[in-house]
Amino acid sequence: MSAEYIAKNEASLLEELFSVRERFCNESEACTTQDCPEGLAVLRVCPGMTLEAWEILAERHGLNDWLTLPLDRNATPHLRHVQQVLEELSFKTEHDPLTGLSNRRVFERVLDQEMERSRRNKTPMSLAILDIDNFKSINDTWGHLKGDEVLIDFAEMLSHSSRRYDLVARIGGEEFAVIFSGVGIFKAQQLVQRLLENTRLLSFSTPDSKNKFSVTCSAGLVAYKGLVESSMNNIIDKADKALYEAKKTGKDKVCTAEVLDFSAVNKETLVHANEKKFLFTGN
Structure with a gap:
């Protein structure tokens, strides 16, 4: 009918x-x-x-x-x-129409919320920005449909390899972000290293199905604990610069940005040390 x-x-x-x-x-x-x-x-x-x-x-x-x-x-x-x-x-x-991941709008909203939680509770959070290495050559060599397949499988791997309460988003062409809630720099490095390892395990067939190829990705990582004031754009910029460093120094690796709260941590540590000195020596 x-x-x-x-x-x-x-x-x-x-x-x-x-x-x-x-x-x-x-x-x-x-x-x-x-x-x-x-x-x-x-x-x-x-x-x-x-x-x-x-x-x-x-x-x-x-x-x-x-x-x-x-x-x-x-x-x-x-x-x-x-x-x-x-x-x-x-x-x-x-959501991103190709991969189904959260898009840039959601990424920025959640990042702002996580930074505010860190400032309020003085708890850590980390941001990783990942970029598929040599992605342009995949499109140029095997075509955009194969490039889309790589993006879809990479996005699926990120989702399955990340924790349930972390946000995974596609924020650019071949650029992705993961917001690790409640995670400091050392734990975040371990989590990102696992993502890089799982990326190397991905395998793709060429369009003629005669050969296989694999991909790698690079990552920039930054952590924040809310001890100093910082803007969302600042933390994204630091992660981007760390990503650029990873690309420049060989790719298929993670580089970390300087600790945003470094000066505050040093000051806090000094205060604790002085308090202990006073308790034990009276000076």
Whole structure:
């Protein structure tokens, strides 16, 4: 029934819906803002339309800004469809479409939250930025489809190799980030080394399936304990510079940035030492 309806009505229905959208959404005196308090509804009766047919048409032609409701049947399935569309749109705004990992927007939000937790509780957190080595040559040699396969498998490896409560995100073309919650620099180094080891185990077939190839990645790592004030951009910049150092000095390795809280740690250590000296010597 859905296929029959689509075959018979698709062309004329699309022409009408697109013309209505063009007429009202591009006119200067109508739909001028997204939060128009009066609102505007355009109704079009579609005899014979089923929810299944509408789902196909909406997905095929980007019509999810239209709402369908039956005039003589239960509206619940149609409202569930709207809810599903909203959930999918929400997911897409926060996830990378290729790998399914969190995107840059989520990465920055979580990093800001973790830094604030560190400042408040004086607990550590670490950030690793990882970049697949020589990725351009993969695209140039084997094609972008093979490059996408490498990105997808690498992202899956990162997700499976990281702890459940750490955030893994794709923040650039072949650049990924892992936020290690509650982890200092030494433990973070061990975790990142494991990610590099698991990267070396990945294996890919060439497009003609005659040969295999592997990949490596480099990583820059920075830790923060909230003892000094620092911005999100500053911690990202330090991780980026450490990544650059790893690339420059041979790739397939992790380099660590200077400790952000170094001066505060030294000051805190000196205070404790002076307190102990006073307790035992009175001076």
